Amino acid sequence: MNALDTLAQLPRLDLRRFTSPVQYLERFSAKIGVEVWCKRDDIGTVGLAGNKVRKLEVELAHAIAQGARHLVAEGSRLSNAVRAVAAAAATTGLRCTLVLCHDEPCEPVGNLLLDGLFGAHLRFVGNASWPELAQHAEAVVTELENAGERVYRLPIGCASERSSLGFALAYAELRAQMAAQGREVGTIVHASSSGGTHSGLVLGNALHGSPSKIRGIVVAGEVYDDVPGQYLAFARGGARLIGAEVELTRSDINLTEDYLGDGYGLPAPGVMEAIDLLATTEGILVDPVYSAKAVAALIDLAVRKELEGPVVFWHTGGYHALFDPHYSRKVWAEIERLSAVRL
Ligand SMILES: Cc1ncc(COP(=O)(O)O)c(C=O)c1O
Incomplete structure (x- = not known):
């Protein structure tokens, strides 16, 4: 049995009970000038939504x-x-x-x-x-x-070696969904902190021999002493668990801290604009702690023409933070300004 078959047969519980859709963001894409799809891992029951x-x-x-x-x-x-x-x-x-x-x-x-x-x-x-x-x-x-x-x-x-396999499986799921739409996965952009999402996607990409770029947008500083090293260890450990012989090096870990702003849960440039743009073009919610930092990065990188399409924004969930008064007050206070400066 090859490693992809072992991965597909991995013992797992069915907690989500459905396959999250991948959705073309037509109006959002038109605004930022890049073809963007969204993997809707934000959808699910309120408790079991997200990555x-x-x-x-x-x-x-x-x-x-x-x-x-x-x-x-x-x-x-x-x-x-x-x-x-x-x-x-x-x-x-x-x-x-x-x-x-x-x-x-x-x-x-x-x-x-x-x-x-x-x-x-x-x-x-x-x-x-x-x-x-x-x-x-x-x-x-x-x-x-x-x-x-x-x-x-x-x-x-x-985040662990084993749990990163959940995201290696997720990569396969996305690839098949995009193929069914006649599209490849150019770049995946996602929020990143403890690393299970990134390491799993990197492993999934390597197992398929795909050339997708996986870009992790760091939303929490100093989670580990050596963040890329720990992510790489998760990906390699996941590969070992399924007997996969894939060559993974530090250069496969692609993280940027440019959108972390003042730190975990703290303001960063472009975050309110990201929440506003996705909500008003697509009716999709992102939160200021995690996923909006990834969307802020995606918008900025698209404007700088640094993203290879088709781009998939992997929505890792987290809309619950919008209902935390600390954040809802801030978002509410910004709505008027944002409607005046909307792209
Ligand atoms: C909504 C959301 N997005 C992204 C992340 C980061 O994912 P990971 O911890 O796998 O790096 C988290 C983790 O806490 C999260 O809750």
């Missing part, structure tokens, strides 16, 4: 096979990853504890509200860096194991 679900389908199949009964995940109150873990735990009947880098009480809005609604136990550990948060999560795992729980810990953003 993390693809990772969880593979990771949780493995966790359950290992006998896990309790999931532990870490993140911020904005995290789509921990919200998806909470929803996936609910739907698979696993217990779930989330370790969150905030003080209690926090306003119960956006993803945080959903985390609670899906029945996750929330542990607030106060302001913590990513490495400190990981230490807190490890301590919670030890505590639960000492209490007799069979725990499976998901790393930050649910």
